[in-house]
Amino acid sequence: MLDRGTHTGGARSVPSWVPQGAQLYLAHTEHGSSIRALARASGCHASTVLRRIRAYEARRDDPMVDEALRRLGRHARARDKAGSLDQETAMTLDTQKTDVAEVTETQLRIEGLRILRRLCEAGALLAVAAQMDKAVVVRDGDQGDPTRTAVVDRAVAEAMALKGWIACDAPGRIARYHITKAGRATLGAMLAEAENRASGFGEAHAPFSAADADEDGARQPRRARYSVAESPLIALARRRGRDGTKFIPDDLVRAGERLREDFELSQMGPRVTQDWGRFLTTPGGGGAGGGHARGFEAARRRVEGALHDLGPGLGDIVLRCCCHLEGLERAEKRMGWSARSGKIVLRIALQRLKRHYDSLGEAGGMIG
Structure with a gap:
């Protein structure tokens, strides 16, 4: 990693996750640090530093990479001037809802x-x-x-x-x-x-x-040990009946994906050990948007509302297969159901889930 010394310039002002090559690029282009000074600070040869800087310059054809480097550079310049954002930059950032820095x-x-x-x-x-x-x-x-x-x-x-x-x-x-x-x-x-x-x-x-492999390819990326290409719902959606129609139509798939998106967003909050099963049996329930709740809290309440509406059995199968990505065979075994019954119950549950989202009107659409 870069030495956080005088030669790194804006590297001190960027988040810790920013790749070393991007830190070198910002220090060179935004703060004028020389290639040799950056090489001494990072403990590598000057040609290596130059190669990494040129690699990020070439990547600026990518619109999001270009925007990220531009915003990181602006933050680094502003904070290095007086230890805080200057008034003009602060006014610009106030108009933006998110910033990569x-x-x-x-x-x-x-x-x-x-x-x-x-x-x-x-x-x-x-x-x-x-x-x-x-x-x-x-x-x-x-x-x-x-x-x-x-x-x-x-x-x-x-x-x-x-x-x-x-x-x-x-x-x-x-x-x-x-x-x-x-x-x-x-x-x-x-x-x-x-x-x-x-x-x-x-x-x-x-x-x-x-x-992550380093920018010179010296470290090889770890090989994934299992496939993550599709969820159990997507795999089931590929199946067709004898008449050629889909066993799980697209509108039911969208309902299951809607629940999964809310479920995954809800896990970003502090309640990552939430016991979702209790919402299948307790009275009451969450609403569509959770009142004034926003973000992960609103997503959590939407999941609560859907599970309450489905109830035990139907709620269990969609929670396992759509949210926890548990396979049908495993879900059937853990719930004590007969073989090949899970797909029938899941289809019924998705039909009920779609009706739940339809009843919410605009609030039942995909978030964002």
Whole structure:
């Protein structure tokens, strides 16, 4: 890593998750640090520093990488002048809802896991339009109709692009991004870390950033140990009956994806150990938007409302298969059901879930 000395310039003012190459680029372009000074500070050869700086210069054709570097550079310049933002920059930032310089490593870890899993699904891509503060993940259906499966703050998407987890397929008014090899490696490390932590071996696993290959290719990304390409619901949706019709129609798939999106957003809050099962049996329930609640709290209340409406049995199967991504066979075994009965109950549950969202009107649409 860079030495946080006088030669690193703006590197002291950027978040800790910013790659070393981007820190070198900002220190050189925004603060005028020489290549040799940066080489001494980072402990590597000047040619290596120059190669990393040129690599980020070439990546500025990517609109989100360009925007991330521009905003990080502005923050670094402003804070280095007087230790705080100057008035002009502060007024500019006040008009923006999100800024990549304010993204924390914890936020990037949580949101990155959620979005990268979605981007691993077949036909999925992340789309972001100019001047919009949100990016969306969409997945192409069999008939070519896209389904929106996730929403993320633009600042987080910019951070993911800067890290090299996603790359732009088609720059333009609406830019489209796909998950990269480095993104898949990072996702595999995140999932393995979560699995080890749940098994009591979290201390033995390296942080998720260790999965990233360095910019010279010296470190190889960790290989994912299992597939994350699709959820049990998507796998079931591919099946067709004898008459050729889908066993799970697209509108029911969207209802299940809607619940999953709310469920994953709700996990970003402090109640990550929420016992969702109790909402299947207790009276009352959450509403569509949770009153004045926003963000993860509103998402949690929407999940509560859906589970209350479904009740035991139906709520159990969608919670397991749509939210916890548990396979049908395992769900049937754990719930004591007969073999091959789970798909019938899941379809009934999704029909009920769709009716629940339809009853909410506009509040039942995909968030974002």
